[in-house]
Amino acid sequence: MxxxxxxxxxxxxxxxxxxxxxxxxxxxxxxxxxxxxxxxxxxxxxxxxxxxxxxxxxxxxxxxxxxxxxxxxxxxxxxxxxxxxxxxxxxxxxxxxxxxxxxxxxxxxxxxxxxxxxxxxxxxxxxxxxxxxxxxxxxxxxxxxxxxxxxxxxxxxxxxxxxxxxxxxxxxxxxxxxxxxxxxxxxxxxxxxxxxxxxxxxxxxxxxxxCECEPTWTTDAFVEEAVREIKARVGNKRVLLALSGGVDSSTLAFLLYKAIGEQLTCMFIDQGFMRKLEPERLVKLFKDEFHIPVEYVNARQRFLTALDGITDPEEKRRIIGHEFIRVFEEESRRLGPFDYLAQGTLYPDVIESADTNVDPQTGERVAVKIKSHHNVGGLPKDLRFKLIEPLRKLFKDEVRKVGRSIGLPEEIVQRHPFPGPGLAIRILGEVTAERLNILRDADLIVRQEINQNGLYHDCWQAFAVLLPIKSVGVMGDQRTYAYPIVLRIVTSEDGMTADWARVPYDVLEVISNRIVNEVKGVNRVVYDITSKPPGTIEWE
The missing domain is CATH 3.40.50.880 (Class I glutamine amidotransferase (GATase) domain)
Structure with a gap:
């Protein structure tokens, strides 16, 4: 064979x-x-x-x-x-x-x-x-x-x-x-x-x-069978969860805790690429409100150093994925031992990370890799953990239903998708501390205005992208030479396809004015009106 x-x-x-x-x-x-x-x-x-x-x-x-x-x-x-x-x-x-x-x-x-x-x-x-x-x-x-x-x-x-x-x-x-x-x-x-x-x-x-099927694929049925499968696979072993604070990993945390309780350890690695104020909010929620212990690891400088001089997006993802696993391994030795690493990988992650599928005998090509996800395509070959990914076959809307059914609050259930590599792939080109600070401030304004205008739940994602170029502007009768910010706001059902959101002009105007006035280093704001396909939701 x-x-x-x-x-x-x-x-x-x-x-x-x-x-x-x-x-x-x-x-x-x-x-x-x-x-x-x-x-x-x-x-x-x-x-x-x-x-x-x-x-x-x-x-x-x-x-x-x-x-x-x-x-x-x-x-x-x-x-x-x-x-x-x-x-x-x-x-x-x-x-x-x-x-x-x-x-x-x-x-x-x-x-x-x-x-x-x-x-x-x-x-x-x-x-x-x-x-x-x-x-x-x-x-x-x-x-x-x-x-x-x-x-x-x-x-x-x-x-x-x-x-x-x-x-x-x-x-x-x-x-x-x-x-x-x-x-x-x-x-x-x-x-x-x-x-x-x-x-x-x-x-x-x-x-x-x-086909004479009956409607038995329900959220309750999935939770029941997933819990049973987790227990059967894990046994009395310990599981380390890569917690990011998004709906995927948070739902997974609740699901795993329901299945194995204290055998689960959640670890949040602050790689320095999160949105403004999110790391602090995440740790507080899990410890004080959910009563699920979280190990906080500050690795900001380590990740920034690892990306020094790196501009290729696939290389960024590979490095970030590699560093994630290495940090987990190092920290797990202190807390462990652990047999399993749990990840909130979803179906779209798996599909978009699929390598070109070529039959070795016929040369038939089936699917083409669009981009690697850090938790799919960026894992090192010498990974010492066994992976457990109970959500791997679910779409985002299915994960949200599961999250609600097991008690996840709406604040997290309705949270917009956020890529594992974070802001590192929303900064085109080299990632620096200065660019991260600029993007964090601009991104916060986008989210604030989308929320305040009641548009958050109408959008699949709303965020800012920093381009590694500068253009001439005029502010206070003085010439400026600063970065542009791209607004990316899309609607979608599952992330597989998407369309640009028809945000009211007055809202876009407020976002633009606030960014150029409040964020030092930016003098221009543009709006991306490309659908997926031909584009992707993220720029990298």
Whole structure:
């Protein structure tokens, strides 16, 4: 057995054990390289049915062992006829499990089952009206003429034997197809995106009516099973938690404390890249209000020294991740011993940190690394801790629900996401003490004004970025040469995609005036109006 197959078998075996602990009803999503495969998983979970994303190389036998209620094939950037295009195990069509192909997944289904796919005369991108030809099962309660989101250059010319037409658009004759007898379905559009107005109804139809799932994936069920899994894995060992004060690590702290109590030690390492006044507030909250002991470690100078002269963002993340672990190791010797290091890693962290996925035999490429997260891609190879990441398969909104259910206060539940490397990756270029002080003061003003104007809960994130350039300005009839501050305020549901927030002009004006007047070293403020994609939320 080659290395790639061995690793895949081990991965699926681990996923199988994890999934059985969490729920018996599973919808498996095979990923063909789409950056939005996780959105499909999220939409399925919104029906309170658990879903998990696996590689398209997962074999039919491995899928059978997971005993899923249904399978969804994701979209992808390839054409089914491209050299090296990703293909799934053709045996999955004979598993007797309902399958739905989305975009590329539909085209692959058609090709492998004897139909014909070719380059469309006219591609279809963006919104399109879907005209329903068969309103049974998959398209029940989906109104004809409803808007669906298209993004494809290939189209189905000939359906495989046994398939029927469910819907079409003006440019796509086969927009939805089905083999009702074998419960095989294909849609050329993307029901998972918010632009598809009937997408939610379609997914519910597939999950509930076709796959016959029940809504058992609930917050209470997750907490119960997570606590059971933590106890089973940790036993009587001790766990060290990397506490940052955000909703992820705070929820994890509450969850771990619920599961293992005094076996947990929370350590907050102040690396010097936190927002203004946050370290003090965090320690006070946990010690005085939550009564969960926290070991405070002041490592500000150590981290700043380690980043001296470093400008590359990936190198910053690597160094910060490395230093985090080293500090933990050193401090754990004083407090320990500890067997496990707990981290609040989430699904988007894992996805965005995925290295280019290349099959060693075929050279097939699936996903591309966007950026490393310090707790995913920056860990040293000689890590002496065993990692425990109970939130690794959750989206941010799911973590918030878990946090509320176990008593986390709204102050933390609603806290905007904050990157592990902190302000170090919101300063482009070299990180210095002077630049950190400037950014802290500017960032505080942004948060104050967003809060005071009642916009905090309407935004996914609102923060400031410092650019390592200077421009000419005039203040008090004198020439200035100072830094610009970039305002980054976005709306999002899960961080996978985002749009810039339409903040009222008068609020932006107040933020700008306050920053240039109150923050020494800044003479210009600009607003980033780039969505994700093509940009990312963070600048580095």
């Amino acid at each position: 080659n290395t790639a197959v061995t690793l895949l078998t081990e991965q699926v075996s681990q996923e199988k054990q994890s999934l059985r602990l969490i729920t018996r009803q599973i919808i498996v999503i095979l990923d063909f390289g789409s950056q939005y495969s996780e959105l499909i998983a999220r939409r399925v979970r919104e029906t309170q049915v658990y879903s998990e994303v696996l590689s398209y190389r997962t074999t039919a036998e491995q899928i059978r062992q997971l005993n899923p209620k249904g399978i969804i094939l994701s979209g992808g950037p390839s054409s089914v006829y491209d050299t090296g295009a990703p293909h799934c195990d053709p045996e999955i069509w004979h598993l007797g499990i309902p399958i739905m192909g989305v975009c590329y997944g539909m085209q692959l289904m058609v090709q492998q089952l004897g139909g014909e796919v070719s380059r469309a005369t006219r591609g279809e991108y963006g919104k399109a009206s879907l005209y329903v030809d068969d309103a049974t099962d998959l398209l029940a309660n989906v109104e004809t003429g409803t808007t669906m989101w298209m993004s494809h250059g290939d189209s189905v010319n000939t359906m495989p034997s046994g398939f029927e037409l469910l819907a079409h658009t003006d440019n796509t004759p086969c927009a939805a197809i089905a083999n009702h007898a074998h419960k095989l379905y294909g849609v050329q559009f993307h029901p998972e995106v918010v632009h598809s107005h009937g997408g939610g109804a379609l997914i519910r139809n597939f999950v509930y009516d076709i």
